[in-house]
Amino acid sequence: MDSRALLAELPRLRRYARALVGERAAADDLVQDTLERAWARAAQWRPDGELRAWLFGIMHNLRMDQLRRPGLSTRSLEDGDLDLPTRPTQADALEVGDLDAALARLPEEQRAVLLLVALEEMRYDEVAATLGIPLGTVMSRLSRGRERLRTIMDGGQAGTRLRIVR
Incomplete structure (x- = not known):
């Protein structure tokens, strides 16, 4: 052929x-x-x-x-016809409350930087200009704030870890 x-x-x-x-x-x-x-x-x-x-x-x-041959019964799916699975939302209010309590336990300078970056979606240089602090300080406070917030949310104590620098 x-x-x-x-x-x-x-x-x-x-x-x-x-x-x-x-x-x-x-x-x-x-x-x-x-x-x-x-x-x-x-x-x-x-x-x-x-x-x-x-x-x-x-x-x-x-x-x-x-x-x-009997075929599969099919139907046309339109975008509005789909029943997509959704995640359960019962615990959302509790998680928001826990996050609010954890944010309240952060030092003010860390909380301010964290909220401006995460909530207001400001760039680091904008946060530095808004708070009147150097850019390196913004990054340092943000890093320490995130770490402390993570520790609090995981149920640990948000203690200060001191290091001896020689």
Whole structure:
């Protein structure tokens, strides 16, 4: 079987499949299934026979098989029809309350930097200008504030860790 002759039949196969099925995507699937079966059974094709008739016969038989076989019941899904799973929200109020209490336990300078960066979404240089402190101080306070907040939220004590620097 010559692949060029097979490719030459594609427009006719698509037209026939579209007439059989009516839907473009289903017709393309039928053409693909037809070509797959033709390649798999290329040894059954007789070179003295007409390729178009053989391919159309394969397509017709595949379509009849589809109609006889009970298919999956499908329905078109529109964006509004989807029932997407959502996470449970019962504990949200408790978590917000815990976060508020943990923020209240932070030193004022750390809380201010943390809130300006996380809540107000300000850049570090904007926070430095707003609070009138150097940029390095903003980054230091933010780092220490995040670490202390993490410790408090994990249930640990927010103690001060002192290091001896030599």
